[in-house]
Amino acid sequence: MVEFRGGKPSFLALALDHAGREVLATLRCLLPGWRCVLADDDATLGSGKDTAAFVAILVVPKEVGQSELDWMERAHLAAPELLWVAVVSPDHLANVPLMKVVTAVCHDFFTTPLEAVADKLRAVLTHAAGFARLRAQLGQHDDGNEQTGIVARCPAMRRIDALIRKYAAVDVPVMIGGESGTGKELVARAIHRASRRSEGPFIAVNCGAIPENLFESELFGHVKGAFTGALKDRQGKVAIADGGVLFLDEIGDLPLSHQVKILRFLQDGSFEPVGSSHALRVDVRIIAATHVDLTAAVREQRFREDLFYRLNVLPMRVPPLRERGSDIELLAEHFLTQARLKTSVKARGFSAEARQALHLHRWPGNVRELINRVSKAAVMTEGSLITPEDLDLPHPVAETRGSVVNLQEARERAERQVVEQALRNSSFNVTQAANMLGVSRMTIYRLLEKHGIRIE
Ligand SMILES: Nc1ncnc2c1ncn2[C@@H]1O[C@H](COP(=O)(O)OP(=O)(O)OP(=O)(O)O)[C@@H](O)[C@H]1O
Ligand SMILES: [Mg+2]
Incomplete structure (x- = not known):
């Protein structure tokens, strides 16, 4: 059973207009045992994190335009660890863009008048608060952001988040695979930060980028006079990493001649600086990463097979961006927020076409490519919403131009394309695909039948 120790449970309340504030007054009456903390702008929302609230109630304003939708998403982004509940009016239910945002960011929603649903409201909020509190006690957040700096809400990334915590708790080598730009280094740093070595250094070595003749000295150091130009003793990366983590990045690009040197070090934890005959010992944890398929290599x-088994004790594969479903949009928002914090940027969000284009693109450069496109678009855009053109991505419907005979056909094609993409992005999970598109599962099944799409 979840108990509310230390007084009343709290909820953060967000209302933008007069009607919203009236709804809040009703809420207060209906929830006498609760403390209401008002957060009517982004700043108070940020500081609201200190109020011990686990639930945020967002009262949707009467008039909803793009800026209100942006505001709702931004508010959620500022405190994703809270469980969000929306209050809408019956008129709002027909507003499809609004309800898409509500279902995307909220745990639940209630329709006014709240008096009619008072019992259910109390039950849902109590349950939601208990659930959120439990999650916070267990150190779990909605998108992992605060703890690891990693945006991770889709199931595939949640698994990565869970592995980070598991792998941080032990002290054996980790091998991180995944395409370029997927966040392998970010994950390695998160493991370090969550481990008992967090106070020790995190030293990265790019195994593919060190010139052949410098490799040994770069890694193990050298003594004065070891070779021409060795004017004094110099510590290598291995010694500098003592007490912390040595991150062997792009290990798959390491030439065979160097693989044996690393293997020797891994076998007994000791090494000799170049030009020295004294073996030194260090206490380092190895985390390796590569975009290369090492089993094929x-x-x-x-x-070397022996080196592979030494390194591949705790494996993980960071999924490519195209397999992360709605995380693509979440990441795009995240990088737009970062761009807005750095410079004055007009853009406040993404147009519906831009969101669709983000899902249709294959992302060969993964998260790094997304960062580049969003940063450039944030600077280039003329309006408040980033368009596919700003992102240098094809306009979702424009792709079908040329062969289109009429509007109906264009619509059908676009519909089919979006459904197929959502299914691919959710690894063919109908519930997830439905959430992604903001429709019910039944609608997805109807669309599958209509377009003759089969899920094997
Ligand atoms: N899930 C995520 N949330 C937030 N930022 C991310 C996420 N994944 C990646 N990034 C960011 O994307 C960029 C690329 O990540 P990183 O350098 O860790 O990838 P990598 O797999 O090591 O890439 P490469 O193969 O090019 O070395 C970094 O700026 C990182 O902060
Ligand atoms: Mg890297």
């Missing part, structure tokens, strides 16, 4: 004898 081992098969083709480009990578």
Whole structure:
């Protein structure tokens, strides 16, 4: 059972207009055992984190335009660890863009008048607060943002988040695979930060970028006079990483001649600086990363099998961006917020077409490519909403131009395209695809039948 220790449970309340504030007055009457903390702008929302509230109630304003939708998403982004509940009026239910945002960011919603649903409201809020509190006690957040700096809400990334915590709790080598730009280094740093070595250094070595003749000295250091130009003793990265983590990045690009040197070090934890005959010992944890398929490299004898097994104790694969469903939009918002914090940027959000284009793109450069496109678009855009053109992405419907005979056909094609993409992005999970598109599962099944799409 969840108890509310230390007084009344609190909720953060957000209302933008007069009608919203009236709804809040009703809420207060209906929830006498609760403390209401008003957060009517972004700043108080940020500081609202100190109020011990676990639930945020967002009263949707009477008039809803794009700026109100942006405001709702921004508010949620500022405190994703809270459980969000919306209050809408019956008229709002027909506003599709609004309800899409509500279902995307909120745990639940209630329709006014609240007096009619008072019992249910109390039950849902109590349950939601208990659930959110439990999650906070267990150190889990909605998108992992605060703890790890990693935006991770889709199931695939939540698994990564869980692995980070598991792997941080032990002290053996980790091997991180995944395409370029997926966030391998970010994950390695998160493991370090969450581990008992967090006070120690995190030293990264790019194994593919060190010139062949400097590799040994770069890694293990050298003594004065070891070679021409060695004017004094110099510590290598391995010694500098003592007490912390040595991150062997792009390990798959390491030439065979160097692989054996690393292997020797991993086997007994000792090494000799170049030019020295004294073995030194350090206490480092190894985390390696690569975009190369190491099992294939081992098969083709480009990578030593013994080294592979030494490094591949705790494996994980960071999924490519195209497999992260609605996280694509969440990340795009996240990087837009970052761009807005750095410079004065007009853009406040993404147009519906831009959101669709983000899902249709294949993202060969993954998160790094998304950062570049969003940063550039934030600067280039003329309006308050970023368009597909600002992102240098094809306009979702424009792709079908040329062969289109009429509007109906264009609509059908676009519909089919979006459904297929949502299914791909959710690894063919109908519930997730439905959430992504803001429709019910039944609608997805109807669309599958209509377009003759089969899920194997
Ligand atoms: N889930 C995420 N949330 C927030 N930022 C992310 C996420 N994934 C990646 N990034 C950001 O994307 C950029 C690329 O990440 P990182 O350098 O860790 O990727 P990588 O897999 O090591 O790439 P490369 O193969 O190019 O070295 C970084 O700026 C990182 O902060
Ligand atoms: Mg990297």
